[in-house]
Amino acid sequence: MNASTPAPRPALLGLDWGTSNLRAFLLAADGTLLAERGSPRGIRHLAQPAPAGFEQALDEVAGDWLRDQPDLPMVACGMVGSAQGWQEARYVDCPADVATLARQAVVIRTAHGPLHMAPGLIDRPAADSGRPPDVMRGEEIQIAGALALQPALAARACLLLPGTHAKWAQVRQGRVTGFRTFMTGELYAVLRRHSLLGQTMPAEGSTGSDDAAFQAGVARARQAGPGELAHQLFGSRTLGLTGQLTPQGQADYLSGLLIGHEVVAGLAALRAEGDGDPPPLVLIGEPALLARYAGALRALGHAPAALLGNPAPQGLHQFAQAAGLLTEGPTA
Template structure:
């Protein structure tokens, strides 16, 4: 006999991951169970009209029916929607900070569908008199909260790596982000491939029949591991000369460049998080599965196997944020 179907839990939260190019909406139950998910191209730079009206329209397009069916549904958001170019600015919160800190500094936007609680980003300021510039993140702090909810063991002490256009290396202790570094690896790769001499002998991105060349990627990774201070600019030119001399195919040049840039990021990132007294903390990866697989393979090649690979943890993080803000008390009590 078939087991009786489990009734779906009622919606208790609308969670929005609102970035520069895209908007993702998640309908969540009171315990965080995902009930539905939608995507939209209405990122903050892709609105149909400027200003608050454009944000209102984007919200209505992606979740208007959910909000009509569930009047008074709590709403939370993270990402660039809270930037200075977003709907309303949610100023950065200084490290160390946890999800309760973020909830305590949330900005509430009065929308046509009710209040929208927007998470602030994080800023890591250098010590007074230090030579290091500050570092910032917006959106990743919520993904980190979600990762800690999914993997509670990481909360004690870990480094969370979020690869992407601007890769983040965040150090966590006792559930709080204590500091982080940003590496512009993805953006550098895109700029060099699309707008530099190096990219002229590479195939167009996404071109049919151009599978990845793992040997070339590993060669770039190994080259980065041999680098000394200031070697990156010289090593980059090797991407072109290895193609000119027939040692790399056009696709191989693209993968060699990727390995070189990721390799330099990993070498620098691992050195930065090393602790002479306690060793390198567990390293967990968050993000797109394909990109995580490439980073995980590179880390293993450097004898630093990741402790966990996590996908998009924004829904879980937004649920934690809503709980910390007291928005789910009524739903959980029911």
């Protein structure tokens, strides 16, 4: 942008409001990200009870933007729309696309104007499948953003979103047709913090990693027989006791075991549910975690087609367009 070109005018406030954190994105009409802020005011960390706590958190993170432009449209995704959030936005059944989400948005009247909240998604497998329902809240907007960034994925893809509860989402013709959830991140945290295994590992947050130990865990997962995970987990302790793994190596071996079991199961499901060659597999999330998953996938012979960061701003922009909140820029 040269000196004579005016700065884009803010056209949208997007909020990615989770359990622990809140992120605010100031966006132009064409989806350009103009500014971004973070806050620790997730729905479990409000300064006061709801609804006043939500009003306060919104004002803290974006009140100056909203006072400068009082008519700024606002959209939100994530746990803010859960039963424990500001107001519940009920799950929408798969298959669904961003237009479906927009049609079933919940509108909250806030001190700064209406806030349009995206509903989550629910996958209800056939009764004879033996699978329980799966739900997501927030990832559906990241998926919409990923499809906006890489439109070719809309035809057919599997989007893997690692995290506390990892999601493997199937996309066909721009719609999420189904998904599976793996509690890999939460299992790792629980085992490391509250089990015998963590007692010989370094404190969380310590620097350094042992990629060889991680890959050894992935390889062990690949060799596992049915129901062997509980036995394999104990190996992260005994390999340390016998001097075959350092304390850091034990943590990375545990990570490799859990991620490896998830990836083995996720790839098996893709093969079982597929109708030919497996779809392109795209990773979405934090770079360090994506690198681990990419390494596990390559070790198992399935290199990812792409690694994306956080496409939530683009997804919130797509959601706002579909909801008719933007008067400029391309249509959804």
